[in-house]
Amino acid sequence: VDTVPENLLKMYIQFNKPIQQSKATLDFIKVYNQTTEKEVSIFLPLENELWNREKTRLTLWLDPGRIKQDLIPNNELGKPIIERNTYKITIDKTLEDQQGNKIKVDFEKVIFVSKRDTQKPTIDNWKIRVPKINTKQSLKIDFNEAVDVVLANEVFQIFDSNNKLVTGEYLVSKDADYLFFTPNNQWAKGVYLIQIESRFEDLAGNNLNRLFDTDLENRGEVDTLKTKELFFTVQ
Secondary structure, eight states: OEEEEOOOOOEEESSSSSSSOOSGGGGGGEEEETTEEEEOOOOOSSSSSSOOTOOOEEEEEEEEHHSSSSSSHHOOOOOOTTOOOEEEEEEOOBBBBBSSSSSOOOEEEEEEEOOOOOOOOOOGGGGGEEOTTTTTOOEEEOOOSSSHHHTTTSSSSEOOOOOOOOOOEEEHHHTTEEEEEEEOOOOEEEEEEEETTTTTBBBBBBSSOOOOOTTOOEEEEEEOOOOEEEEEEEE
């Protein structure tokens, strides 16, 4: 995704090979604000980096204390990224995989920062393209916004009219605003249930139950349902 909200919560870096763990990967990552022409620190340094099991995907958190309004880090250090600014993120070519091979060339990603996202995602805003009967056509879900790609691949399950799990492959679009599900078997006639875990998030960490920047002591603002449900009919 090239455009992110000002309250972006985290980023993923996906490598095609397992990366060595002897040095802090964050030491190889630089962020340059092209608008102010200054190098900036936006990521939260962690003693134990957040890698997937295969050591190919690193999760980098922007400092939540700076994102949440009126907290001390936010007041003292300001927001990690600022609306209408452009940032270049660089991974140094000297970073090594587990075999000691360097990544050979510097990797760069440029992002533009849009306004703060103050709305939690809601299934009421989603649009579904229903597949045709007796085909393996993909079911398409339009989220109407960019979402957390990793979570979007983890939190969906589809059940047929006999309450049997429909197996297949999930794929999130390049801009992270659509989900495609291609079944292993052809769609049969009937009513289908899409079950979504409420931990599904947009780019700002707002999930289906609450905003990320929410006072959790105010329970009236927090939905506690663990899953949400959508239905569609193949006919």
